[in-house]
Amino acid sequence: MRHIFIISSILAIGISSCVAPLELFEESRVDSGEDHIGNFYSTALYNDDLSNEVWFTKEGGCVQWEKVNDVAYSGTSSLHITWNRSDDCPWTGMGFGWDAWSGKNMGQVYDRSALRFKVRTDGKVLKTLPIALGLEDYSGMGAWVGFAGKMIEEGEIGSDWSTVTIPILAFNWSEQDADVTNIKQLLIEFAASGDIYIDDVRIIEHQGSLKSRADIMMKADGLMTDWKANWHSAMSPTVMLEENAIYLAMDTSYLYIAAEVKDKDPLQNSNTGDRIWDGDAIEVAFSTNSRSPLGRSFFMTTDKHFGIKATAEPEVWDWRSKSKVEGAEVTTEKNSQGYFLNARIPLASIGAKPLEVGGIFGLEVALDQGDSQGRKVQYRWNNPDVEGFNTNPSIWGEARIIPFNLRP
Numbered sequence: 001m002r003h004i005f006i007i008s009s010i011l012a013i014g015i016s017s018c019v020a021p022l023e024l025f026e027e028s029r030v031d032s033g034e035d036h037i038g039n040f041y042s043t044a045l046y047n048d049d050l051s052n053e054v055w056f057t058k059e060g061g062c063v064q065w066e067k068v069n070d071v072a073y074s075g076t077s078s079l080h081i082t083w084n085r086s087d088d089c090p091w092t093g094m095g096f097g098w099d100a101w102s103g104k105n106m107g108q109v110y111d112r113s114a115l116r117f118k119v120r121t122d123g124k125v126l127k128t129l130p131i132a133l134g135l136e137d138y139s140g141m142g143a144w145v146g147f148a149g150k151m152i153e154e155g156e157i158g159s160d161w162s163t164v165t166i167p168i169l170a171f172n173w174s175e176q177d178a179d180v181t182n183i184k185q186l187l188i189e190f191a192a193s194g195d196i197y198i199d200d201v202r203i204i205e206h207q208g209s210l211k212s213r214a215d216i217m218m219k220a221d222g223l224m225t226d227w228k229a230n231w232h233s234a235m236s237p238t239v240m241l242e243e244n245a246i247y248l249a250m251d252t253s254y255l256y257i258a259a260e261v262k263d264k265d266p267l268q269n270s271n272t273g274d275r276i277w278d279g280d281a282i283e284v285a286f287s288t289n290s291r292s293p294l295g296r297s298f299f300m301t302t303d304k305h306f307g308i309k310a311t312a313e314p315e316v317w318d319w320r321s322k323s324k325v326e327g328a329e330v331t332t333e334k335n336s337q338g339y340f341l342n343a344r345i346p347l348a349s350i351g352a353k354p355l356e357v358g359g360i361f362g363l364e365v366a367l368d369q370g371d372s373q374g375r376k377v378q379y380r381w382n383n384p385d386v387e388g389f390n391t392n393p394s395i396w397g398e399a400r401i402i403p404f405n406l407r408p
Contacts, residue, residue, distance in 0.1 A: 037205045040109045042099040045117075045186060045201040048075040053097040056081075060088035063190065071197050073118040073161045078199035083190040093189040095136075096201065103138055106203075107181040110168040114206030115186070118161045118199045126157040128385045130194060134187040135171055137179040142187060143171035148395070149385035150210060157196070168203075170210045172297070172394065211294065212382045212397035214238045218357050219251040219404035227344050228331065232258035239397075241367045241379035244338075246282065248365075249404065252354050255345045257282065257308065261367065263338035267311045268371045273324070276309040276317050278375045281368040282341065283307040285389055285396060288352045290359035297394045303362070304350050305390055308343055316343070318350050319390065325349045355401045363399035364389040 035043045046054060050067045057063045063083045072078045085092040098104075106113070115133070128149045136142040145166060149155070153163040173180060186201075216238060224231065232247035239246045247258040259282055269279025277283060289302035299305075299320075306325060309315040314330035317323075330343040347353060355361055366389065367379040380389060382397030389395050 035202075037109045037113055037203065040104075040106065040113075040203070042102065042104045043203045045096045045098040045115075045203070046079070046198075047200050047202070048072075048077050050079070053099075053101060054079075054094070055097075056094045057089060057092050060086065060092075062086055062089035062092045063094065065094070068197070071120075073120075073199040075199075078118075078197045080197050082193075082195045084193040085191055091189065092191075093187060095188070096186040097184065098186065101184070103181075104183040105181045106135075106168065106183055109203075109205075110173075110180050112205060112207060113168050113203050115166045115168065115201075116204045116206075117164050117201040119157055119164055120159060120161045120197050121157055121195065123159045124195070127155075128152075129157070129196070130190065130192040132189045132191070133166065133171075134189070135168075135178065135180075136184050136187055137182050138184045139179060139182075141176055141178040143173045143176050143178040143180070145170045145172065146386065146395075148210065148383055150383075161199070165204075165206065167206055167209055172293075209398075212239075213360075214248075214363060214381075214397065214399050215402045216355075216363075216399045217249045217404040218355060218401045219249070220354070220357060223251050223253060224249065224256060224404075227254070227256050228342060231256070238399075239365045239381040241365065241381055244367055244379065246365050246367070246381075248284075248399075250347075250354060250401070251404070253347060255284075255347060255350075255352075257284065257341070257343040257345065259310075259339075259341040259367075261310070261338045261341065261369075263369055265371045266334050266339040267332055269309050269311050270372045271374075272309070272315060273317060274319060274322065276307050276315060277368050277378075279368065279370045279372070280310040280339075281307050282310060283366040283368065283390075285362075285364045285366075285393070286399065287362040287393065287396075288355060290356065290361055292362065292393075294360075294362055294394075294396075294398065297392050299391065299393060303393060304352055306345065306350055307368075308341065310339065310341055314341075314343075316345060321351065357401050357403055359401050361399045361401070362393050362396040364393075364396040 065081045068080045069077045129147045134142040134144040237245035238248040245260045249256045271278045285305040306318045316325035316328040327346040333340045365381045370376045383395040
C-alpha cells in the first residue's frame with residue numbers, strides 16, 4: 001500500500017507540474033492582446049515580415065516576386081507578384097507556412113472563419129484571379145477552392161486595395177480528407193499569367209458561405225393543377241440572372257419552371273438535342289440527394305442536368321440520360337421585352353424523385369441567349385464568372401425546399 005501511495009503522489013506531482021505551466025501559458029496569451037477567434041490565435045499569415053514561412057516556386061522562372069516598400073495596405077510594405085505559367089513550370093505557386101510552421105488546429109473555427117487578404121493591381125481592372133487556394137495538412141493532404149469573383153467584396157480589383165474574403169467552409173474538406181486540426185500551410189497555385197500586389201493576409205471571424213441560396217416551394221399534398229396560370233406572380237423569383245427572373249416550384253410528380261426573359265432577339269434557337277444550349281434556352285442542374293457533398297467537383301448519379309429550348313416549338317433535353325425528356329409540357333410567348341416561358345417537367349422522366357421539405361440541395365440555373373446563328377452569352381446564377389457547371393457541381397449554389405404557400 002505504501003508503494004501505491006508513493007507512486008500516486010509522484011504522479012500527482014508530475015501532473016501538477018505539467019498542467020500549471022499550460023494554464024499560465026494560456027492566460028498569458030489571452031492577456032497578450034493578440035488577435036484571436038476563440039482559442040485560435042494563429043490568425044496572421046503575412047503583414048510586412050518576409051521570413052522562411054513564405055516561399056515561391058523557383059523552378060522555370062515562372063514566378064517573380066519582391067517585397068516593395070512604396071505600396072502597402074497596412075504597415076510598410078506588400079508583396080508584388082508576377083507570374084506567367086508555362087510548360088517549364090508544372091506547378092506555379094507560393095505558400096505561407098505561418099506561425100513558425102506550427103500545426104494549426106482550425107477545427108474549432110473552420111465553420112466561423114475566413115481567409116482574408118488585400119489585393120490590388122497597377123491599374124488593370126480584374127473581375128477575378130486565375131488562382132486556386134489550398135490549406136495543406138502535415139500529411140500532405142489539402143483542401144482546395146477555386147477563385148470566384150464573388151470573393152471580391154468590391155466586385156473588382158484595380159489600382160485601389162480590394163478585399164478578398166474566402167470562407168474556410170468553401171474549401172473542399174470532405175472530398176480531400178484533409179485534417180483541419182493540423183494545418184501546415186496555405187498554398188496559392190497560379191494559372192495563366194498575372195501581376196498583383198497582396199498584403200495583410202489573415203484569418204478572420206466570419207459567418208456565411210460563398211454559395212447563393214434559393215428557396216424552392218414544394219407542394220407535397222398533390223399536383224399543381226393550375227400550373228399554366230400565372231402561379232409565379234405570387235412568388236419571388238427563385239433566381240435572378242441579370243434582369244431575368246426564373247421561378248422554380250415542385251410537387252409530388254413535377255418540377256415547374258416559369259421565366260421572364262429580356263431578349264432583343266427572343267425565341268431563337270436552330271439547334272436540337274444535346275446542342276440546345278447553343279441558342280435561346282434555360283438550363284437547370286440540381287442534386288436529388290441532400291447528403292451529397294456540396295463541394296464535390298464530379299457528378300453523382302443523383303445529380304441532374306436538363307435544358308429547355310426556348311422557341312415557338314420548344315424541346316426539353318436531358319444531358320444526363322442523353323435523351324429527350326418525354327412528357328414535358330412547355331409554353332412560350334413573346335412580349336415587348338423578350339419572352340415568357342412556362343414548363344412542367346415530369347420528375348420520373350429525368351430520373352428524379354420529389355425532394356424532401358427542409359433539405360438543402362445543390363442547384364445551378366443558366367440562361368443561354370443567342371439567335372439563329374448560335375449562343376451569344378450565358379448567364380449563370382451562382383458562379384457567373386466561372387464556366388463548367390455542367391461538369392462541376394462545386395460551383396453550384398444551394399436550394400432549400402420549403403412548403404408551398406403562395407402569398408394571397
